[in-house]
Amino acid sequence: MSSALVAYLHYLAMISIAVVLVLELMYCTPGLSDARARVLARMDAGLGAAAIVALVTGVARVVWFGKGAAFYLHNPVFHIKLALFLAVGLLSIPPTLQFLRWVRGLKGGAKNVAEHYQIARVRRYIHAELVLFVFIPLMAALMARGIGLQTGQ
Numbered sequence: 001m002s003s004a005l006v007a008y009l010h011y012l013a014m015i016s017i018a019v020v021l022v023l024e025l026m027y028c029t030p031g032l033s034d035a036r037a038r039v040l041a042r043m044d045a046g047l048g049a050a051a052i053v054a055l056v057t058g059v060a061r062v063v064w065f066g067k068g069a070a071f072y073l074h075n076p077v078f079h080i081k082l083a084l085f086l087a088v089g090l091l092s093i094p095p096t097l098q099f100l101r102w103v104r105g106l107k108g109g110a111k112n113v114a115e116h117y118q119i120a121r122v123r124r125y126i127h128a129e130l131v132l133f134v135f136i137p138l139m140a141a142l143m144a145r146g147i148g149l150q151t152g153q
Contacts, residue, residue, distance in 0.1 A: 003065040003066070006060050007057075007065070007066075009053060010054060010058055010061060012053075013051070013053035013054035014050075014136065014137070016046070016047075016050035016053075017050045017051060017054060017133065018130075018133060020044075020046055020047040020050060021047065021126060021129055021133065022130070024040060024043055024044065024095070025123065025127070025130070027040050027043070028040055028095075028119055028122050028123055028126065029123075030116055030119055032119055034106050034111065034112070037102040037103065037114055038103060038106065040102075041099040041103045044095065044096050048092075048096070051089060051092075055085075058085075071149070072143070074149065074150065075143055075148040075149050076148045077139050077142050077143045077147055077148035078143055080139050081136055081139035081140060084132050084135055084139065085136060087132050088132050088133050088136075091125050091132070092125070092129055094121070094122070094125050095126060098118055098121070098122050099122075101113075102114055
């Protein structure tokens with residue numbers, strides 16, 4: 001039962017990451033209102049929480065549940081999956097910092113804090129995150145089927 005719950009939370013977190021990235025892309029558009037800038041910052045906090053849940057449950061699946069550490073750690077597809085997850089995480093830093101700057105500006109009394117070039121830059125990062133993120137489930141599906149495992153020689 002614990003294994004199924006951890007797997008479920010892992011999948012739910014990964015789906016949540018995808019949903020929040022798409023929502024951020026939909027909300028971060030030219031003419032971004034101050035209210036939407038605040039919503040983007042809250043959504044991004046949810047993205048961070050989902051990423052933490054995905055990471056923690058992923059580690060739990062490797063160490064205690066799933067197919068065992070040997071299955072995962074000796075599979076190059078698993079390493080590609082981790083690299084993709086890390087790359088998406090690193091690409092999420094500039095948008096997060098921008099959202100925080102916008103909120104800080106709004107708290108300081110500024111109006112229309114989101115410049116067009118900033119919005120365009122954030123959207124490029126989110127697009128890149130989505131492009132990389134779409135390959136993570138593919139790596140998981142390949143890995144689950146034993147692709148990448150070394151066979152006896």
